[in-house]
Amino acid sequence: MNVFHQLESTPEKEIFGGWFGRMIHGENMTISYFRAKAGSILPRHSHPHEQISTVLEGELELTIGEETRICRLGDVAVIPSNVEHQARALTDVRVMDVFAPVREDYR
């Protein structure tokens, strides 16, 4: 397995309209660096993977289950397995998501 990675040489994939991510996969985790323009919506969905999201830049409206918060730099959300969530970029945003286990659908 490749140990050292550079994000700028990792190809970017549009995983949903307006959400562009660079993904790096380990054995047990996938880490994804996303960007989206203001107004981009990631509709309500769920997956068996646990997810931890960290906002790196901008304002992200995040709904997890029935709770909605506006998240900014320094905010971290832990989304349990199979819990429905959605996101809306209130500004241009950069968000780092980690998933366990690996997101095979992101390969």
Add this chain to the structure above:
Amino acid sequence: MNVFHQLESTPEKEIFGGWFGRMIHGENMTISYFRAKAGSILPRHSHPHEQISTVLEGELELTIGEETRICRLGDVAVIPSNVEHQARALTDVRVMDVFAPVREDYR
């Protein structure tokens, strides 16, 4: 489980001399936001947890197994389970590490 977290209200722990981290634990992952001053060394060690490290600020000399690289913003390292690694802060650094499974020793 608490879903929304703010790093600034998460207590900081010194996990080794000069390495200060704020840790958030999920079910299957721990995410740690570390800072260290220039010159701080994290000696060679290993653990069963897979680790993915992302440099957020500064220059980090990272040795994984027998390979050494200087990592900066945009560099990501995937450290497999039980592989020895060490780190040296060449400048003041901020690094984000994720571990799977949870680092029970960081609770």
